[in-house]
Amino acid sequence: MIHTNFTLLNNSRLTFGLPHIPTGLTDHQYSSxxxxxxxxxxNSIVGQGGSFPVLPFPEIHPYKLSYPLxxxxxxxxxxxxxxxxxxxxxxxLNALPNLMINGxxxxxxxxxxxxxxxxxxxxxxxxxxxxxxxxxxRNTVKDSVIQYLHQKQLNYFDVIEECQRKSYNxxxxxxxxxxxxxxxxxxxxxxxxDDCWLIFNTSSTFNSAGLKFDQNGNYKPSKxxxxxxxxxxxxxxxxxxxxxxxISWHSTSNNLGRIWIQSNLKYKVLFxxxxxxxxxTIVTGPSPSGAANIRLGGNxxxxxxxxxxxxxxxxxxxxxxxxxxxxxxxxKNRNALIQLN
Numbered sequence: 001m002i003h004t005n006f007t008l009l010n011n012s013r014l015t016f017g018l019p020h021i022p023t024g025l026t027d028h029q030y031s032s033x034x035x036x037x038x039x040x041x042x043n044s045i046v047g048q049g050g051s052f053p054v055l056p057f058p059e060i061h062p063y064k065l066s067y068p069l070x071x072x073x074x075x076x077x078x079x080x081x082x083x084x085x086x087x088x089x090x091x092x093l094n095a096l097p098n099l100m101i102n103g104x105x106x107x108x109x110x111x112x113x114x115x116x117x118x119x120x121x122x123x124x125x126x127x128x129x130x131x132x133x134x135x136x137x138r139n140t141v142k143d144s145v146i147q148y149l150h151q152k153q154l155n156y157f158d159v160i161e162e163c164q165r166k167s168y169n170x171x172x173x174x175x176x177x178x179x180x181x182x183x184x185x186x187x188x189x190x191x192x193x194d195d196c197w198l199i200f201n202t203s204s205t206f207n208s209a210g211l212k213f214d215q216n217g218n219y220k221p222s223k224x225x226x227x228x229x230x231x232x233x234x235x236x237x238x239x240x241x242x243x244x245x246x247i248s249w250h251s252t253s254n255n256l257g258r259i260w261i262q263s264n265l266k267y268k269v270l271f272x273x274x275x276x277x278x279x280x281t282i283v284t285g286p287s288p289s290g291a292a293n294i295r296l297g298g299n300x301x302x303x304x305x306x307x308x309x310x311x312x313x314x315x316x317x318x319x320x321x322x323x324x325x326x327x328x329x330x331x332k333n334r335n336a337l338i339q340l341n
Contacts, residue, residue: 001030002231003223005176009164012055016040027179034058034162034179042092050096056165058177061158062086063114067146069184073153074193075330077121078184079201080225081160083170085109085117101168111142114156117170121201121288122148124323125330152330157184159228170289172202172223180232189275196280198273199329200226203284207299210266213258226284233275241274244341249274267300269325270337283337285325286318293318301340309339 010020018040021033041057062082069076084101087093088108099106109116110133122129122145129148133141149156162179188198203226204210211230212220221231233240234252241249242261250264251257265271273280286296296302296318305321314320328336 001025001027001177001179002221002228002235003176003178005164005166008166009058009177012053012057012164013037015053015055016044027182030177031162031179034060042090045093045099046096050093050099052099052101052168056168058162058164060162061160061181062090063112064157064161064181066113067149067156069155069157069187070153071187071191073155074191074195075154075197075199075332076188077154077156077199077201078225078229079114079156079158080172080223080228081158081163081175082109082114083117084165084168086112111138111145113142113145114158115288116142118290120290121326124288124319125326154330155187157181157187159184159225159232175223178228180228185229185232188280189278195332197283197329197332198280199283199285199326200224200229201285202287203227205265205268205271205284206286206301207295208266211261213252213262217255217258219252226282238275243272243274244268246272246279267341269301269340270334271341281332281334283325283329285329286322288322288326296321304340309336
């Protein structure tokens with residue numbers, strides 16, 4: 001378990017009469033504790049007529065079995081964890097007339113699937129997906145998204161399997177007590193394709209934050225999808241090195257390498273990651289979420305798109321830029337993405 005906050009976890013457990021959870025358990029043991037905790041919380045919501053506990057409780061990813069990973073596919077989309085809207089689709093809660101968090105009604109996601117809250121990613125990738133999604137056609141749209149993923153030979157998973165929110169919102173920064181998606185990460189490491197691409201929906205390398213290490217050389221992970229992925233690899237004792245050209249490599253195991261990584265992996269869309277001897281092409285693009293648009297205008301990658309790269313069939317706006325990045329990524333158009341760096 002990473003990004004631990006035992007005070008947050010134990011305070012919630014106390015509300016359900018559960019004892020403090022000990023430190024030092026395995027992820028499997030923590031997961032077993034989370035299941036009991038979550039079940040008590042769900043029963044409480046039903047008993048309270050749809051009102052959620054004041055203190056958030058551990059959650060289990062609702063879509064982790066919705067799209068099995070295919071080892072023949074060489075491209076992975078990787079996100080973090082869905083917003084709380086998915087609770088509206090849980091069978092035990094779906095029958096309740098209202099679900100309330102802090103007095104606000106939970107609205108179900110547009111489709112019951114990854115990035116289903118607003119479907120922005122799927123509409124960026126393929127504009128034929130309908131904008132007007134209703135209760136009547138939402139499952140049909142979900143099936144169309146899955147068909148599209150298979151047609152393009154794309155894997156998708158979220159890097160978090162279980163976690164606890166500090167607040168009931170969709171911000172990655174509020175996610176604590178994270179149990180990573182070990183099956184998803186294992187699928188990547190066991191993939192035999194020579195040209196494997198990992199496309200992360202959120203990463204500090206796309207903006208000015210970059211990757212950070214403390215004075216002792218320890219990685220300081222962000223809570224975005226790429227940061228959590230790296231944190232897991234480091235905890236598993238993999239040897240990691242980064243490159244912008246696939247030729248010159250800079251390791252996280254020495255100070256000079258870490259200095260290069262901290263200085264150079266900012267405002268980058270495409271770079272390379274070597275895990276032991278296996279090399280991955282990494283794409284860290286803009287968040288598909290519309291809420292992230294306000295911070296994108298000054299991003300140098302976006303400015304390069306506007307001022308020199310703008311293709312004839314794309315528009316000079318943020319959504320067109322996002323669409324360009326992700327479409328170039330699934331086409332493995334390395335040169336197009338390098339120009340944004």
